[in-house]
Amino acid sequence: MREFELLHHIYASNKALGPRVRIGPGDDMALVELAGLDLLAAVDQLVEGRHYRADSTPLELIGRKAMTRSLSDIAAMAARPVASLVAATLPPDFGSDRAMQLFDAMRETAAKYACPLIGGDIAMHAGQAAPLVCSVTVLAEPAAVGPITRSGAQIGDHLYVTGRLGGSLQPDGGGRHLTFTPRIDEAIILAQQLATRLHAMIDVSDGLGRDAGHIAELSGVQIELDAAAIPCSDSIEWRRALSDGEDYELCFAASGTVPKQILDLPVTRVGRVLAAAPGQPPVVVRDGRTLHPADQLGWQHAS
Amino acid sequence: MREFELLHHIYASNKALGPRVRIGPGDDMALVELAGLDLLAAVDQLVEGRHYRADSTPLELIGRKAMTRSLSDIAAMAARPVASLVAATLPPDFGSDRAMQLFDAMRETAAKYACPLIGGDIAMHAGQAAPLVCSVTVLAEPAAVGPITRSGAQIGDHLYVTGRLGGSLQPDGGGRHLTFTPRIDEAIILAQQLATRLHAMIDVSDGLGRDAGHIAELSGVQIELDAAAIPCSDSIEWRRALSDGEDYELCFAASGTVPKQILDLPVTRVGRVLAAAPGQPPVVVRDGRTLHPADQLGWQHAS
Numbered sequence: 153m154r155e156f157e158l159l160h161h162i163y164a165s166n167k168a169l170g171p172r173v174r175i176g177p178g179d180d181m182a183l184v185e186l187a188g189l190d191l192l193a194a195v196d197q198l199v200e201g202r203h204y205r206a207d208s209t210p211l212e213l214i215g216r217k218a219m220t221r222s223l224s225d226i227a228a229m230a231a232r233p234v235a236s237l238v239a240a241t242l243p244p245d246f247g248s249d250r251a252m253q254l255f256d257a258m259r260e261t262a263a264k265y266a267c268p269l270i271g272g273d274i275a276m277h278a279g280q281a282a283p284l285v286c287s288v289t290v291l292a293e294p295a296a297v298g299p300i301t302r303s304g305a306q307i308g309d310h311l312y313v314t315g316r317l318g319g320s321l322q323p324d325g326g327g328r329h330l331t332f333t334p335r336i337d338e339a340i341i342l343a344q345q346l347a348t349r350l351h352a353m354i355d356v357s358d359g360l361g362r363d364a365g366h367i368a369e370l371s372g373v374q375i376e377l378d379a380a381a382i383p384c385s386d387s388i389e390w391r392r393a394l395s396d397g398e399d400y401e402l403c404f405a406a407s408g409t410v411p412k413q414i415l416d417l418p419v420t421r422v423g424r425v426l427a428a429a430p431g432q433p434p435v436v437v438r439d440g441r442t443l444h445p446a447d448q449l450g451w452q453h454a455s
Numbered sequence: 456m457r458e459f460e461l462l463h464h465i466y467a468s469n470k471a472l473g474p475r476v477r478i479g480p481g482d483d484m485a486l487v488e489l490a491g492l493d494l495l496a497a498v499d500q501l502v503e504g505r506h507y508r509a510d511s512t513p514l515e516l517i518g519r520k521a522m523t524r525s526l527s528d529i530a531a532m533a534a535r536p537v538a539s540l541v542a543a544t545l546p547p548d549f550g551s552d553r554a555m556q557l558f559d560a561m562r563e564t565a566a567k568y569a570c571p572l573i574g575g576d577i578a579m580h581a582g583q584a585a586p587l588v589c590s591v592t593v594l595a596e597p598a599a600v601g602p603i604t605r606s607g608a609q610i611g612d613h614l615y616v617t618g619r620l621g622g623s624l625q626p627d628g629g630g631r632h633l634t635f636t637p638r639i640d641e642a643i644i645l646a647q648q649l650a651t652r653l654h655a656m657i658d659v660s661d662g663l664g665r666d667a668g669h670i671a672e673l674s675g676v677q678i679e680l681d682a683a684a685i686p687c688s689d690s691i692e693w694r695r696a697l698s699d700g701e702d703y704e705l706c707f708a709a710s711g712t713v714p715k716q717i718l719d720l721p722v723t724r725v726g727r728v729l730a731a732a733p734g735q736p737p738v739v740v741r742d743g744r745t746l747h748p749a750d751q752l753g754w755q756h757a758s
Contacts, residue, residue, distance in 0.1 A: 169571040173571055173573050187492055195575065197578050202578055202581050239590035269472075270476050271480050273498050275506075279584065281582065281584045283585055285544050287576070291496065293489060
C-alpha cells in the first residue's frame with residue numbers, strides 16, 4: 153500500500169473533527185476557524201534517501217526543499233504564508249555545524265517566502281545508520297479570494313497547468329526538484345483574476361496523472377487529459393511528464409477564459425472536466441484516437 | 456552539543472521574524488498574530504530508540520506519547536488546544552495495519568484533548584534499519600488569561616511544581632512517560648485563579664533542574680531550589696527527581712498565595728526566585744546548609 157493510499161485509508165475513518173474544522177485531512181491544507189478567522193495548516197516531510205540523495209545533495213538544497221515542499225501546499229490553496237515550524241531528526245554524527253547550515257537554509261527559504269520559522273525541535277537518532285528527517289509545518293491565511301480546494305472542479309471546466317512537467321529529478325540526483333519556486337504569487341494572482349471561475353487547484357507533486365486524479369476523485373468528476381497538449385520539459389515525452397512528479401507546478405480547473413501566462417509563467421490547457429461515469433477511471437488520457445485509462449499507464453508515486 | 460543547546464544556538468541567530476510574531480522560538484510555543492487574533496504553535500517529535508523502546512512499547516502508547524508530548528507544550532502556556540498535524544516516517548516493513556493503529560492512537564488522543572488531528576503526512580524510509588519518527592504540530596489559542604511564557608519570573612516569586620517528579624522512565628522502558636496526562640485543564644484553572652500573579656510557566660520535560668534553568672535564563676533571574684521540598688516519586692531521591700525528566704508536570708513562578716492543589720493534583724512550593732548575579736549559575740539547589748550550583752549536579756538531558 154502506497155503512502156498516500158495509506159493516508160487516505162487512515163483519514164477515511166476519521167471521526168468528527170468538530171464544527172471549527174472546515175477543511176479536514178485530504179486536501180493540500182486543512183482549514184480551522186478561529187473566532188471567525190480562517191487558518192490553514194499543512195505538514196510535509198523530507199526524508200533522506202526518499203526525497204533526495206544524501207551523497208550528492210548540498211545541505212543548502214536539502215533545507216531549501218524541506219521548506220519549499222510545504223510552501224507549495226500553500227500555493228495549491230492560493231493562500232498567503234503566515235509562519236512555519238520545523239522538526240528535524242539528525243543522524244548522531246551529523247554535527248552542529250551541519251545542523252546550523254541546514255536550519256539556516258530552512259530559515260532563509262522561509263523568510264524569502266514571508267513564512268517566518270517560528271518554532272522547531274531537534275532530536276538525535278539513537279542509531280548510526282538512521283537517516284535525516286525534516287518535517288515542516290506551514291500556517292497560512294486565505295488571500296483575497298479562496299482558499300481553493302481540490303474538490304470544486306465542475307463539468308465543463310478545463311484543466312490547466314503552469315510551467316513544464318517531467319524530468320524534475322535527474323539521474324545524478326540533482327534537478328528542478330531541489331530548486332523549484334513554490335507558485336505562491338502566481339496562485340494568488342490567478343485566484344484574483346479568475347475569482348469564482350477558479351474551481352479547484354492542487355500542486356503537482358505526485359505527477360499530473362495522479363494529481364489530476366486527486367481533483368477528479370474529490371470533485372466527483374472525470375478528467376480527460378490531452379497527451380499532445382502536455383507542456384513537457386525538454387526531451388521528456390508525455391508519459392513521463394504525467395508520471396515523473398515533483399514538478400511543484402499548479403494544476404487547476406476553471407471555466408471561461410484563462411490567461412496564457414501569469415507573471416512570467418506559462419499556463420497551458422491540458423484537459424477537460426467531464427461527468428464521472430460508473431466503472432470509468434477518474435482520469436483518462438486522449439492520445440490521438442486512443443483513450444488510455446489512467447490505471448493502464450502505470451503511474452507510480454514519484455516521491 | 457546537546458539538542459536543546461543546538462536549537463538555542465540556531466535560534467540565537469534568528470533574523471527578524473516580522474511584527475506578527477509576538478513569541479518566537481525558545482518558549483514552549485510560538486505566538487503569531489492573525490488579524491488581531493493570537494495563535495500559538497509548537498512542534499515536537501517522538502523518535503524510536505530515543506523517546507521509547509521499540510521492543511517493549513505498544514503502538515497505542517507510542518501514538519499516545521507522540522501526541523501528549525506536544526499537548527504538554529499547550530499546557531505549559533496555559534493555552535487551549537485548537538488542532539494538531541502529524542508527520543510520520545515509517546520503517547519500510549512497518550505495514551498498513553500497524554500504521555493505522557498508530558494513527559488511531561494519535562487521533563484518539565488528540566480528540567480526547569479537544570485538539571483534532573486535521574492533517575498529516577506519511578513517508579516510508581528508504582532503508583530497512585531506519586527508525587519510526589513521528590512529529591506532531593499543535594495549534595492553540597490563549598485561554599481566558601495568558602499565554603504564560605517562560606520569561607516572566609520576578610524576583611520574590613516562589614517556584615512551584617504539580618504532581619511528583621522522577622522515575623518516569625522505568626528500567627523496562629515502561630512507566631509514566633508513556634501514560635502521563637498533559638496538564639491542560641490544570642494550567643488553565645491555575646491561570647484563571649492566579650491571574651496576573653502567575654508570572655512564568657514551563658512543562659517539566661528535561662528535568663526540573665534544567666527546566667527551572669530555562670525559566671531562570673529567559674527571565675534573567677536566579678532560582679534557588681529546596682532539595683527537601685521536591686515532591687519525589689516513590690523511592691526516588693531528590694537528585695534523580697531533579698534530573699530524570701519526562702514528568703510533564705507544570706513548573707511555574709508566582710507571587711502571593713497559591714492553592715495546595717488544582718483539581719486533584721498536588722501543587723508544591725519547591726524554590727524561590729532571586730536576583731541574578733554575575734558569574735552565578737541560573738539554578739542552585741539548597742540541601743540543608745549546602746548550596747549546589749546546578750552545573751555541578753551533572754544534569755543530563757533526559758530525552
